[in-house]
Amino acid sequence: xxxxxxxxxxxxxxxxxxxxxxxxxxxxxxxxxxxxxxxxxxxxxxxxxxxxxxxxxxxxxxxxxxxxxxxxxxxxxxxxxxxxxxxxxxxxxxxxxxxxxxxxxxxxxxxxxxxxxxxxxxxxxxxxxxxxxxxxxxxxxxxxxxxxxxxxxxxxxxxxxxxxxxxxxxxxxxxxxxxxxxxxxxxxxxxxxxxxxxxxxxxxxxxxxxxxxxxxxxxxxxxxxxxxxxxxxxxxxxxxxxxxxxxxxxxxxxxxxxxxxxxxxxxxxxxxxxxxxxxxxxxxxxxxxxxxxxxxxxxxxxxxxxxxxxxxxxxxxxxxxxxxxxxxxxxxxxxxxxxxxxxxxxxxxxx
Amino acid sequence: xxxxxxxxxxxxxxxxxxxxxxxxxxxxxxxxxxxxxxxxxxxxxxxxxxxxxxxxxxxxxxxxxxxxxxxxxxxxxxxxxxxxxxxxxxxxxxxxxxxxxxxxxxxxxxxxxxxxxxxxxxxxxxxxxxxxxxxxxxxxxxxxxxxxxxxxxxxxxxxxxxxxxxxxxxxxxxxxxxxxxxxxxxxxxxxxxxxxxxxxxxxxxxxxxxxxxxxxxxxxxxxxxxxxxxxxxxxxxxxxxxxxxxxxxxxxxxxxxxxxxxxxxxxxxxxxxxxxxxxxxxxxxxxxxxxxxxxxxxxxxxxx
Numbered sequence: 001x002x003x004x005x006x007x008x009x010x011x012x013x014x015x016x017x018x019x020x021x022x023x024x025x026x027x028x029x030x031x032x033x034x035x036x037x038x039x040x041x042x043x044x045x046x047x048x049x050x051x052x053x054x055x056x057x058x059x060x061x062x063x064x065x066x067x068x069x070x071x072x073x074x075x076x077x078x079x080x081x082x083x084x085x086x087x088x089x090x091x092x093x094x095x096x097x098x099x100x101x102x103x104x105x106x107x108x109x110x111x112x113x114x115x116x117x118x119x120x121x122x123x124x125x126x127x128x129x130x131x132x133x134x135x136x137x138x139x140x141x142x143x144x145x146x147x148x149x150x151x152x153x154x155x156x157x158x159x160x161x162x163x164x165x166x167x168x169x170x171x172x173x174x175x176x177x178x179x180x181x182x183x184x185x186x187x188x189x190x191x192x193x194x195x196x197x198x199x200x201x202x203x204x205x206x207x208x209x210x211x212x213x214x215x216x217x218x219x220x221x222x223x224x225x226x227x228x229x230x231x232x233x234x235x236x237x238x239x240x241x242x243x244x245x246x247x248x249x250x251x252x253x254x255x256x257x258x259x260x261x262x263x264x265x266x267x268x269x270x271x272x273x274x275x276x277x278x279x280x281x282x283x284x285x286x287x288x289x290x291x292x293x294x295x296x297x298x299x300x301x302x303x304x305x306x307x308x309x310x311x312x313x314x315x316x317x318x319x320x321x322x323x324x325x326x327x328x329x330x331x332x333x334x335x336x337x338x339x340x341x342x343x344x345x346x347x348x349x350x351x
Numbered sequence: 352x353x354x355x356x357x358x359x360x361x362x363x364x365x366x367x368x369x370x371x372x373x374x375x376x377x378x379x380x381x382x383x384x385x386x387x388x389x390x391x392x393x394x395x396x397x398x399x400x401x402x403x404x405x406x407x408x409x410x411x412x413x414x415x416x417x418x419x420x421x422x423x424x425x426x427x428x429x430x431x432x433x434x435x436x437x438x439x440x441x442x443x444x445x446x447x448x449x450x451x452x453x454x455x456x457x458x459x460x461x462x463x464x465x466x467x468x469x470x471x472x473x474x475x476x477x478x479x480x481x482x483x484x485x486x487x488x489x490x491x492x493x494x495x496x497x498x499x500x501x502x503x504x505x506x507x508x509x510x511x512x513x514x515x516x517x518x519x520x521x522x523x524x525x526x527x528x529x530x531x532x533x534x535x536x537x538x539x540x541x542x543x544x545x546x547x548x549x550x551x552x553x554x555x556x557x558x559x560x561x562x563x564x565x566x567x568x569x570x571x572x573x574x575x576x577x578x579x580x581x582x583x584x585x586x587x588x589x590x591x592x593x594x595x596x597x598x599x600x601x602x603x604x605x606x607x608x609x610x611x612x613x614x615x616x617x618x619x620x621x622x623x624x625x626x627x628x629x630x631x632x633x634x635x636x637x638x639x640x641x642x643x644x645x646x647x648x649x650x651x652x653x654x655x
Contacts, residue, residue, distance in 0.1 A: 052552050072555040079556050085549035089571045098567070099557035146557070 002153040002186055003028045008058035011044055018044050019210045031180050033189045035197035036207035046156050046190045050079050062154055078147035079156040084139045086131040093127040096145040117145040137168045157189040173199060194234050206230050228346040231275050231339060237303060240313040242274045243343050257309040260333060264340035264349035275339030278316035284332035292327045306331060396632045400624035417629040426605060434609040437524055441588040442581055444528045449535020453543055474533035482597030485526035489513055513599050516606035523595050523607045535580060542576035575648060582645030586638050610634050
């Protein structure tokens with residue numbers, strides 16, 4: 001088990017700057033997720049921790065070792081790949097035990113380790129099969145087993161669930177969490193799926209364009225997004241973002257209509273953006289006049305797409321709701337759940 | 352009308368009922384260009400063929416006399432041994448050289464593609480040209496190789512590479528290895544390119560160094576390619592003729608004589624056409640067995 005420290009980590013591909021000045025601390029036994037849109041550098045950062053990519057600048061330490069120039073084989077980390085990266089010519093048992101055999105662990109100990117991993121991951125029946133004969137979910141579990149048996153000081157996950165179907169993904173999500181609770185190993189988990197990030201992590205690192213945008217517990221990111229990017233990225237359906245100008249403490253839209261705006265650091269006349277989550281908008285007689293654009297029942301909630309003053313918002317309600325497109329609707333905003341952002345910088349104006 | 356006709360044509364080409372036509376063309380081609388010469392050669396090998404009766408098909412039947420004469424010939428043992436050395440030497444060295452080059456060019460360094468292309472150039476040259484070039488390289492008085500060996504102080508006097516019976520087989524083997532290495536390199540490079548890269552990354556994280564990764568992953572994963580390649584190289588080497596003919600004519604005193612050269616020598620220099628045909632037939636049997644192994648290995652490659 002070990003902590004991970006990154007100081008001013010950079011990655012350049014020629015003139016292209018992929019990661020710039022990443023400072024990040026991962027505590028021992030912590031489970032963090034790196035989340036962000038594709039191309040934000042999260043996988044590159046993970047591969048740099050693993051030693052599969054060179055580090056252009058800054059330092060990465062695992063425990064007390066600076067690992068910048070340490071080859072992957074000496075870092076004592078295990079990684080679960082999106083493609084699973086199993087050894088096609090070895091059996092499941094061979095795949096799981098490869099790392100132990102390389103370390104010349106005695107055969108009896110290997111057998112015990114493989115058997116216990118197989119029991120945890122429900123692979124007992126498959127030990128003599130080859131990867132080509134397994135389903136995606138089974139391969140994924142073999143990849144997990146291969147990482148587990150070595151008992152590494154750090155687990156790295158590179159979008160391990162993105163090739164699985166939705167049901168299996170939910171199941172494996174729980175299994176990975178349970179595994180982490182049992183082994184207590186420090187884990188860094190990369191995903192582009194914010195639901196995965198929210199449900200699994202002790203702490204989420206949101207990345208955007210090679211920088212850390214915000215980090216914190218899932219609740220912090222959801223309740224107090226530091227920027228428009230995080231506000232839009234975390235949460236599904238995402239936060240409604242309504243741009244306008246601040247006048248007399250209210251948001252003025254293009255056509256002169258006004259909306260409530262929270263107390264903030266914004267100046268009078270400043271271009272600001274109002275953020276409100278769909279669950280904080282509800283239909284209420286006497287409220288803001290709008291038209292229904294569409295209604296999407298999800299089973300649990302019903303999403304109501306509405307339009308007013310050239311702005312489209314989504315409201316999410318618990319109760320069943322039916323209306324034809326074009327029906328007038330009156331909306332009310334929860335005024336203590338509003339978010340204020342500076343439109344120009346994208347940063348929060350929360351005081 | 353025209354469009355309608357073309358539609359019918361295309362439907363006919365797409366239909367399964369056209370198979371006898373397709374198979375017919377294939378069979379006709381094989382029968383004419385492969386079956387006919389092979390069978391004709393087989394017939395000649397059990398006949399007494401002279402310059403006088405070469406133009407007829409019905410010649411005196413002599414049974415296995417031609418074969419018996421060959422095996423009793425004191426030259427048979429020499430040619431057999433030479434062929435064995437030439438073929439095993441070529442297969443082993445071409446494979447090792449090709450593998451080394453394929454692994455070398457896997458590293459992406461500036462100019463890698465260019466240099467790989469230059470190495471391939473050796474393979475597209477006619478064997479006749481390669482033979483001539485190597486003859487000059489190995490020339491005893493003013494050859495580059497002797498010059499280099501002497502310059503480096505490895506030998507004191509010139510080595511008579513192609514005119515000394517002790518070294519002529521080594522000389523032609525080198526030349527043929529040089530000729531065959533690019534082909535081995537391409538097939539192995541293609542095999543290497545097909546191996547999943549992430550598997551190597553996983554192995555590196557599992558604690559495998561480069562040497563270990565080669566023996567635990569690369570070699571077993573390349574196995575089908577390697578079997579196919581060894582079979583192909585064996586077949587190609589057993590047919591080597593023009594290169595040796597250019598360099599040594601199989602000499603001096605048959606020291607670099609192998610079966611194809613012997614066959615040519617019998618047929619077209621001694622006009623013992625039956626003997627030459629018998630040598631060809633024996634070679635055909637060996638090549639056929641190797642080809643069978645090749646076909647089998649290709650089939651398992653497709654299955655796995």
